[in-house]
Amino acid sequence: MKTAPPFFRHGPGPFAKLIVFTCLSCLLIVEDLRFKRFHEVRQIIGTVIFPLQRIAYAPTFIYDEVKNFIVHFNLLEENAKLRRQFLENQEYLLRFHALEAENAKLRELLGAIERIEKSTETKTILAEILYTPRDPFSHKITLNKGIYHKVQLGQAVIDDKGVIGQITRIYPFSSEVTLLTDKNHSVPVQVLRNSLRSVISGTGKNNELELRYLSINIDIQPGDLLVTSGIGGVYPPGIPVAVVEKIEHSPSDDFSRIVSNPVAGVDRNRQVLILSMMQPPVEIPAEAKN
Amino acid sequence: MSRDKRLSADDYLKQDVYDTASNGYIALTLVLALILNFLPLPNYILLFRPDFVVLTILYWCVQYPHKMGMSVAFIMGLMMDVANVNILGQHALAYCIAVYLTLILCRRLRLFNTWRQAPQIGFILFVMQTTMILIAVLGGFRFPGWEYYFATASGSLAWIPVSLLLSVPLKQKPDPNAL
Numbered sequence: 001m002k003t004a005p006p007f008f009r010h011g012p013g014p015f016a017k018l019i020v021f022t023c024l025s026c027l028l029i030v031e032d033l034r035f036k037r038f039h040e041v042r043q044i045i046g047t048v049i050f051p052l053q054r055i056a057y058a059p060t061f062i063y064d065e066v067k068n069f070i071v072h073f074n075l076l077e078e079n080a081k082l083r084r085q086f087l088e089n090q091e092y093l094l095r096f097h098a099l100e101a102e103n104a105k106l107r108e109l110l111g112a113i114e115r116i117e118k119s120t121e122t123k124t125i126l127a128e129i130l131y132t133p134r135d136p137f138s139h140k141i142t143l144n145k146g147i148y149h150k151v152q153l154g155q156a157v158i159d160d161k162g163v164i165g166q167i168t169r170i171y172p173f174s175s176e177v178t179l180l181t182d183k184n185h186s187v188p189v190q191v192l193r194n195s196l197r198s199v200i201s202g203t204g205k206n207n208e209l210e211l212r213y214l215s216i217n218i219d220i221q222p223g224d225l226l227v228t229s230g231i232g233g234v235y236p237p238g239i240p241v242a243v244v245e246k247i248e249h250s251p252s253d254d255f256s257r258i259v260s261n262p263v264a265g266v267d268r269n270r271q272v273l274i275l276s277m278m279q280p281p282v283e284i285p286a287e288a289k290n
Numbered sequence: 291m292s293r294d295k296r297l298s299a300d301d302y303l304k305q306d307v308y309d310t311a312s313n314g315y316i317a318l319t320l321v322l323a324l325i326l327n328f329l330p331l332p333n334y335i336l337l338f339r340p341d342f343v344v345l346t347i348l349y350w351c352v353q354y355p356h357k358m359g360m361s362v363a364f365i366m367g368l369m370m371d372v373a374n375v376n377i378l379g380q381h382a383l384a385y386c387i388a389v390y391l392t393l394i395l396c397r398r399l400r401l402f403n404t405w406r407q408a409p410q411i412g413f414i415l416f417v418m419q420t421t422m423i424l425i426a427v428l429g430g431f432r433f434p435g436w437e438y439y440f441a442t443a444s445g446s447l448a449w450i451p452v453s454l455l456l457s458v459p460l461k462q463k464p465d466p467n468a469l
Contacts, residue, residue, distance in 0.1 A: 014393040017360045021386040024364070028379030033429050038378075045372040049328075052321065053373065056328035131330055131373065140375040169375075176375055183432065204432035206333075 046171040053131055053142070053174070064270075125149060125274040127157075130174055139182035139202065141165075145274065146173045154234055156275045162240035162263035163187065163228060164272055177272075180241070180262050181206060189241050190229035194219055197229050200242060200260065209242045211258040216249055220258060236275060240264075308460045311350070316357065319346050319456055320366065328373060337437055340445035343370060344388055344418065345452045348411060351392040352399050363389040380425045388418040404453050412446030 012020075031038060071078075127149075131142040145151050147170050155167045157177050165185065169176035178185050183204035189211075190197050196219065203210050214220070224244040230237025242260040249256050323342040331339065343366050350358035367382030374381070391414045392399070399407050419442050427433055 014360075014390055018386060018390040021360050021364050022383060025367075025379040025383035025386065028368075028382065029377050029425060029429065032378040041368075042372050042378065045368055049324070049369050049373055052324050053328050056325045057330060060330050129330075131328060132333075132336075138375045142373075142375070183430075 042169065043171060046174065050171065050173055057130055057144075123276050125151060125276070127151075127175075127272055127274055129270050129272065139179040139185075139204065139206075140168070141177050141179065143167075143175050143177060143272065143274070144173070146171045146175050148172055151175045151274055152276060156235045156239075157272050158239060158275060159264045159272050161265065162242075163235060164264045166234060167274065175274075180209060180264075187235060187241055188229045188231040189226040190237075191220060192225040192227050193221075196220070197231070198226075200226060207261055209260045209262055211244075211260065213255050214258060215254070216256045218256070220244055220247060222246055225263075226260060307462045308457060309462055311354065311357075311460055313357065315459070316350055316354075319350075320362075322346075324366070324369065327370065338440050338444045340441055340448040341415075342448070342452065344385055344415070345411075345445060345449060346456065347385065348388060348392050348414065348449075349453050349456050351389055352396050352407070355393055355396045358389075359393075360386045360389050377425060377429050380422055380429075383425065384418045384421040387421050388414050391417060404450050407453070408446045408449045411449045412442060415442045415445045 028038075125145055127143040127145040129141050130144040143151075143157070151167060151170055153167055153170055157164045157167060163180060165177045165179040165182070167175050168178040179202070180187065180200075181202040181204070183202050186199050186201040188197070189200045198211050198214060200209050200211055202208075211220070211226075222244050225240055226242045226244065228235040228237055228239045228241055240263040242262050244258060244260045247256055247258050320343070323346040326342040327339075347358060347363050347366060363385040364382045367380075367385040368378065370376075370381040370385075371378050395410065395414075399410060402410070416439070419439060423433065423438065
């Protein structure tokens with residue numbers, strides 16, 4: 001039997017190709033959802049598309065530069081304002097130092113151990129948001145600092161008001177931040193008013209966080225500020241995370257539904273700070289090892 | 291849809307003549323589409339932004355089914371997945387299904403002019419976005435709400451300018467010395 005001349009040969013038909021690529025995609029999807037082994041695939045593709053992301057970012061960059069140039073004319077005014085703000089903050093800072101000293105003294109009197117904060121030191125890297133995905137499924141953003149700038153996995157990301165999220169993937173020149181609002185992201189927090197500890201999780205919606213599995217009679221009111229507790233060692237203690245918005249009791253449920261809003265501009269800011277906690281590894285007590 | 295209206299011989303004569311697109315030109319348009327997709331924009335604009343990458347792929351698929359295939363769509367889909375931080379393979383699979391539908395329909399699509407192609411492309415985009423939602427929901431994400439389909443409507447509207455723009459550099463200039 002003769003084969004078809006090369007002119008008519010088209011390779012496999014569309015349906016065969018579809019099946020091949022569907023299988024390939026399904027493999028990738030399952031791998032990505034369950035096993036997360038092929039980290040390099042993402043790394044390679046991420047490096048390839050980085051220049052394109054940079055180019056796409058150029059208009060925003062130019063806009064910023066032009067705005068900066070115009071803002072230069074208002075520098076005097078801004079300088080005066082910042083000076084005033086600095087003095088106001090200075091007062092707080094002085095009081096803070098006094099309180100810190102007092103606190104240390106009181107702790108000494110009580111015989112309590114020194115605060116963990118002393119052994120931890122935070123270093124910051126200023127980064128800019130390179131890209132926010134158009135996709136409503138992912139609550140993640142891309143920053144313009146990566147391995148090259150010594151960004152590490154698990155570092156906390158904050159803005160001027162509070163916590164934004166945590167670095168979950170790093171590429172050579174960029175990194176990915178999982179936002180607080182991501183469904184799979186949790187932060188150990190503390191109610192500022194009464195030091196109640198809990199864990200706050202995202203809900204997958206913009207501007208909504210949830211305190212899960214707290215009993216109905218718990219002492220939380222709307223308006224309470226939740227700050228990081230520092231437990232777990234990812235987030236330094238005392239950074240604002242969210243404000244409680246409402247508390248719902250449904251009679252059919254054992255737990256109350258506590259909805260809160262993030263303090264930081266989770267989807268607004270352009271400049272953010274990456275915090276790295278220089279914490280010594282936690283020593284596990286001998287009893288816990290067994 | 292006015293399927294009963296036959297094309298007359300005049301309609302064929304009035305058609306413009308186009309050069310064949312080179313592989314370089316196709317690659318260039320794909321890169322430009324990626325950059326358009328990566329533009330950082332406010333959320334409310336992002337809601338309505340059509341997916342330029344898939345529109346470009348579909349355009350070349352309709353015009354040159356032998357040049358644009360599922361492998362290119364798959365690779366572009368992977369790029370979108372990494373950039374969008376989705377499940378790896380979500381866009382890739384959706385793009386492949388869109389290309390499959392277009393490959394089946396490409397002869398039929400070429401009979402229509404750009405305006406009449408738009409709703410049919412809209413149907414393909416609808417299937418594509420439904421695939422993406424299915425993958426995400428099966429993967430444990432929250433259903434994003436029906437406004438997710440705004441991009442389908444805007445995509446089928448954007449089909450008209452996109453396909454016109456893509457064909458402009460290929461249009462043959464009339465030879466002034468010809469009779």
